[in-house]
Amino acid sequence: MQPDPALPNLNQEPELLKTVLNKEGFRFTSQRQKILDLFQSAALGHHLNAEEIHQQLLDQGEKISFSTIYRALHVMVRLGLLQELELAEGRKYYELNTPFMEQHHHLVCVHCGNVEEFEDATMSQVGSSESTSRGFSLLNCQFTVYGICPSCQSLLG
Amino acid sequence: MQPDPALPNLNQEPELLKTVLNKEGFRFTSQRQKILDLFQSAALGHHLNAEEIHQQLLDQGEKISFSTIYRALHVMVRLGLLQELELAEGRKYYELNTPFMEQHHHLVCVHCGNVEEFEDATMSQVGSSESTSRGFSLLNCQFTVYGICPSCQSLLG
C-alpha cells in the first residue's frame, strides 16, 4: 500500500498523531499511538514487520491483536507517517517516512537477511525525473541492492 | 530468492536450457522448457507471476500444476536465467535475467497497478559502488518508483 499523494507527511511532534488521524476522519487510539511510538523510539530508518511489532509490544506488557497492528500500519501508511518496504522474503516491513529527498535505500544480504541502509541523492533524482517525464505523480521510490555480506561470504567459502 | 552468485546467466540460445540445467544436476523437463519459452516469446523485460504463467499455459492447451511452476521458477532463478521481482502487492514476478549493466527498473502505478520499465545506468553504478564499499558481493538491484499514472490522476480528479 502506498500513501495518499494529497497528504503531507508530518511526524516527530508529540501528540500530533491525533491531529493527523482526525483530519482524515480516522480516530486516535492508544494502540495506534503505541505502534507509532515503537518506530519513533527506534533508530531512524529502522524497519519493523508486524510480527516484530507484536512481540515488542508483548515484551513491554501491551496486549494487541495482529488485526489491529495491520490496520494501524495501513492507516499510517495512507497518512504518510510510515513507509512500506518490500525488502524480501514474503513479508512487509515498515519504517518512519522521511522527506522525499532524504530517503534511504537498502542493501540486503540474501544469505543471512541482514539489511544495511545507505543514502544517495541520485536515486531520488532519477526517480523524480523518470516519473515526471512519464507524467506520473511520484509517491516514493525504493532502491534495493541484493548481495552477500562479508561474513556470509567467508562462511560460504 | 536470488541467483547463485557463482553461476553465469546465459540464455537466448535455443536448446541451452538442458545444458544449463544438467550442468548443475537439475533435469531437463518439458514443463521447464515451456515456462522459459513463455518468457522468451514475450517482450524482453516483460514480467509474469505464477498465476499468469499457469493461465497462459492453459490457454495454449498445456496442463501444468502450480507446484511445478513454482519449482521451475526457483530453479531458473538459481541458475541465473530469471530474475525475481518484488513489484508490489504480495506476489512475486519473474522476468528474463539480463546482463547486470543492462538491468532495467520499474515505475509502478499504485492505483491501477500498471508497470512501466525504464533503464538508467546510474542505478547499477550506485548499487555496485555501494555494495563493494561495504564488502558485499553484488547479485542484483531493483529500483522501484511508486506513483500515480496520468490516466489514474485524471480519474481521481
Add this chain to the structure above:
DNA sequence: AAGGCTATTGAAAATCATTTTCGCTATTGA
C-alpha cells in the same frame, strides 16, 4: 457532561500466494 453515531478493537475464521508431502513417472548417467 451525556448520548448517539460509527470507527476500531480482539478473536476467530477466511484468504491468498506459496510450499510441502507423497506416490508415481520420466530423465540421466552408467
Add this chain to the structure above:
DNA sequence: TCAATAGCGAAAATGATTTTCAATAGCCTT
C-alpha cells in the same frame, strides 16, 4: 538397457495478511 532419483501432479499444509462480527470506545453535537 536399467537403476537411481529428480521432478511431476494433486492435495494438504503453511504463513502472512485480511475479513467478519459482536462488543467497545472516540468524536461530535447538544
